[in-house]
Amino acid sequence: MSDPVSKGPGRSNLWGAITTLILEWAVVATLAVVGLGISLLMLWLTG
Amino acid sequence: MLIRPSREDLRLIGYNLGRILVVVAVAGLVPLTWALIAGESAPTASFLLMIGIFGAVGYLMMQRRPQASRLEWSHGMVIVSLTWLIVPAIGAIPLELSGHYGSFIDPYFDAMSGLTTTGLALIQDLDHLATSLNFWRHLLHFLGGQGIVIAVLSVFAGGGAMTLYYGEARDEKIFPSVRSTARFIWLVSVVHGAFGIVALGAVGYFVLGFRPFRAIFHGVTVFMAAFDTGGFAPQSSSLGYYHSAAFEAVAAVLMIAGALSFGLHFALWKGGRKVVGNLEVRTILATFLGTLLLTLGGLASAGLYQSLFGLSRQGLFQVLSAHSGTGFATIPSAELATWGGLAFGGMAIAMALGGMASSTAGGVKSLRVGLTIKALSSQVRQVLLPEGAVISTRYWHHGWKQLTSGLIQAVMGVSLLYVALYLLGTGVGLMYHLPLGSALFESVSAGANVGLSVGVTDPSMPLALKLTYMLQMWAGRLEFVAIFSLIGFLFSLVRGK
Amino acid sequence: MMRRIAAALIVVLELLLPRCAMATTDVDVEHLLTEAAAYEGQTISVVGELIGDYGFRPDGWTWTQLNSDSYTTAPLLEDGDLSGSNVGIGIRAPASLIQDLDPPGDYHHRGPLVRATGTWKYHDQDRGGETYLEVVTIEVLELGKRFDESADPIVAAAGVFLVLVAMWLGYRSRLRSAD
Numbered sequence: 001m002s003d004p005v006s007k008g009p010g011r012s013n014l015w016g017a018i019t020t021l022i023l024e025w026a027v028v029a030t031l032a033v034v035g036l037g038i039s040l041l042m043l044w045l046t047g
Numbered sequence: 048m049l050i051r052p053s054r055e056d057l058r059l060i061g062y063n064l065g066r067i068l069v070v071v072a073v074a075g076l077v078p079l080t081w082a083l084i085a086g087e088s089a090p091t092a093s094f095l096l097m098i099g100i101f102g103a104v105g106y107l108m109m110q111r112r113p114q115a116s117r118l119e120w121s122h123g124m125v126i127v128s129l130t131w132l133i134v135p136a137i138g139a140i141p142l143e144l145s146g147h148y149g150s151f152i153d154p155y156f157d158a159m160s161g162l163t164t165t166g167l168a169l170i171q172d173l174d175h176l177a178t179s180l181n182f183w184r185h186l187l188h189f190l191g192g193q194g195i196v197i198a199v200l201s202v203f204a205g206g207g208a209m210t211l212y213y214g215e216a217r218d219e220k221i222f223p224s225v226r227s228t229a230r231f232i233w234l235v236s237v238v239h240g241a242f243g244i245v246a247l248g249a250v251g252y253f254v255l256g257f258r259p260f261r262a263i264f265h266g267v268t269v270f271m272a273a274f275d276t277g278g279f280a281p282q283s284s285s286l287g288y289y290h291s292a293a294f295e296a297v298a299a300v301l302m303i304a305g306a307l308s309f310g311l312h313f314a315l316w317k318g319g320r321k322v323v324g325n326l327e328v329r330t331i332l333a334t335f336l337g338t339l340l341l342t343l344g345g346l347a348s349a350g351l352y353q354s355l356f357g358l359s360r361q362g363l364f365q366v367l368s369a370h371s372g373t374g375f376a377t378i379p380s381a382e383l384a385t386w387g388g389l390a391f392g393g394m395a396i397a398m399a400l401g402g403m404a405s406s407t408a409g410g411v412k413s414l415r416v417g418l419t420i421k422a423l424s425s426q427v428r429q430v431l432l433p434e435g436a437v438i439s440t441r442y443w444h445h446g447w448k449q450l451t452s453g454l455i456q457a458v459m460g461v462s463l464l465y466v467a468l469y470l471l472g473t474g475v476g477l478m479y480h481l482p483l484g485s486a487l488f489e490s491v492s493a494g495a496n497v498g499l500s501v502g503v504t505d506p507s508m509p510l511a512l513k514l515t516y517m518l519q520m521w522a523g524r525l526e527f528v529a530i531f532s533l534i535g536f537l538f539s540l541v542r543g544k
Numbered sequence: 545m546m547r548r549i550a551a552a553l554i555v556v557l558e559l560l561l562p563r564c565a566m567a568t569t570d571v572d573v574e575h576l577l578t579e580a581a582a583y584e585g586q587t588i589s590v591v592g593e594l595i596g597d598y599g600f601r602p603d604g605w606t607w608t609q610l611n612s613d614s615y616t617t618a619p620l621l622e623d624g625d626l627s628g629s630n631v632g633i634g635i636r637a638p639a640s641l642i643q644d645l646d647p648p649g650d651y652h653h654r655g656p657l658v659r660a661t662g663t664w665k666y667h668d669q670d671r672g673g674e675t676y677l678e679v680v681t682i683e684v685l686e687l688g689k690r691f692d693e694s695a696d697p698i699v700a701a702a703g704v705f706l707v708l709v710a711m712w713l714g715y716r717s718r719l720r721s722a723d
Contacts, residue, residue, distance in 0.1 A: 069714070072710065086652075087651060087693070088693055088694050088695040089693050089694065089695050089696065089699075091695060091700075092695035092696055092699040092700035092703055093699055093703075094703075095699075095700060095703030095704060095707060096699050096700075096702055096703035096706065097703075098703070098706075098707060098710075099702070099703050099704070099705070099706025099707040099708075099709070099710055100706055101710075102706070102707060102709075102710025102711070102713075102714070103706045103709045103710040103713060105710070106710050106713035106714045106716075106717055107713055109713075109717045110713065110716070110717055110720075112717070112720060112721065144696070144699060146620050146621075146626075147620065147626070148626075149626055170629075171626045171627070171628055171629060172613070172615045172620055172626070172629075172630060173629070173630055174595045174596060174609070174611060174615075174630045174632070174649065174650075175595075175615060175619065175620060175621070175649060175650065175651055176651060177651040178650075178651060253602075254601065254602070255597075255599040255601060255607070256598075256599040256600035256601045256602070256606070256607075257597050257599055258597070261597050265597075282596050282609065283611075283629060283630035283632060284609065284630075284632060284634065287634065287674075288596065288609060288634065290607050290634050290636070290671070290674055290676065292672055351667065352667055352673045353667070353669055354667075354669035354670075354672075354673065356669075356672045356673070357667055357668075357669055357672050357673025358673065360672040360673055361667075361672070361673045377674075378675070379577055381577050381578050382577075382580065382675075505628065505629070506626070506628055506629075507628065
């Protein structure tokens, strides 16, 4: 097992960085859908 | 009994403070180069002056090398709080010389706002500001968001360096070594920087039709303001300038990344299996949805936006900006000031709560909110159970942890200090006859390092209000401990024996 | 596509119609921003400096900002006085109206001073709630101009001196730590 202190997340984990970025995009997309849903509900409730 | 700090203490503090100033002088070479390339003569000279002052003062402080190299807690805290006072003071010099400010307190306010990643601004005629100076404003966000001390630690972490790290209100040590932790923080920033600048620049060039240099300029500046949850923008109309949902979406990704703690970034990089169970993640999701619901409900009931896309886009972006502590706006301050009722409440609460601990965001922070809720629910359970029953409460935050009474006290204490900080600015605002809503909104924005404004922050506002907001930005960013340490240090310097 | 055709038609109509047919009253931009909802859908004229960028988008529209504050007539680099933050609105116009204009205002330039006439769109439903002026005609009132700016020799000299002092002090402290 590699030592995290000396190596940090390491080059092999650059894939982790990419998946993090993808995840952040997914969060924004989800929030957009949630925002649309809540907006629809609110517009409907307020006529 | 108070012990007067020794000469050795002062030497240790001065030496390390000097080292930080020298690093900032080196950082000043970037806007200097930018000014030279852009052919901006006056800013070139003022950056040269700023670098000279940073360098000369820094090296002067380093002339007396201390015998001991190990920093104690009090040293670290004093160094950090002084750093966050001195760097904006010297960093304000090029801004002051630009002629875009009325008095020296205004550029100092802006530099403090930049460094603390707040985003409130007193600059006048921003749209004619030199690009190098505009870049410097945003670089202050980057230096402050990443933590100036982090920059120093990643180069030379000496004995007791952790005290500096904690002084900047970071309580998550990702690796046992502080230098590795500092370097990981930089690695995350570089990866997001590469992605953010390319994505924003590409949208600027291909979608918005900007010239290549301008697309890069907007990409670099907006990246620094978004990822460091700052809120300065290169143009006076903030992100409303771009009139582009695509640009706002990329900025939103960076704002979210900035509001995540670096510990969470590390967990995600490592595979992130237990991220969803994290108390902080759950809390921020819950408070975000709650404030979004309030704001959208308020906007819909006020009939401000008739279309579904309009309501969700404008409401979502503003709430995200408030909750992440960024402070970008796609609507003018005058319009934000008209958001009353639920929308006002949603925005104010989102700002006050803020992002995650050990991130670039300000505010009370989700972990404290989550722990407070846990503590309260534990209290309620205790009341409902038979007398003598023992309740053990655990929570998941990068591992299972026990909710102890000491932890609850600490969390409640800091949370109460934030409330007091918000009320302080509100009180001073009321003293100058501001409407309660405006005084509260602006005060929370300053204290939680957000930067959204309803128009109160203006060059013509009273000096006392400017100083109060500066104090709020400084205290809010450093989360009080470093500042109390500085006050205690100064007191013992005078009254100690 | 329909928008592009519509934009082209508007430009053609503008060229064919007599000048007086487009006459509207000038609206002060600061007032427009505070009473934005009241002008929704109205044809209005605003006077100001085009500033920032000309964003020539693939759909044929060009976006830019129009500022109407004291800096448009009395720029800071020409000893104008400070008068607060910028006051501006976003405008979009067919590319043909913008492409031949002088560069937009920035540090080195005062952008062209224009009277832009068009429809005020407040929380436009078709554009995700954005607020802007959809311009039909642009009348250039004053051409843009380049500012002269130069470094203050005292600031530059002080800067060079202090950098040299810093380098000397740095060299000294290095020598000491080497001992």
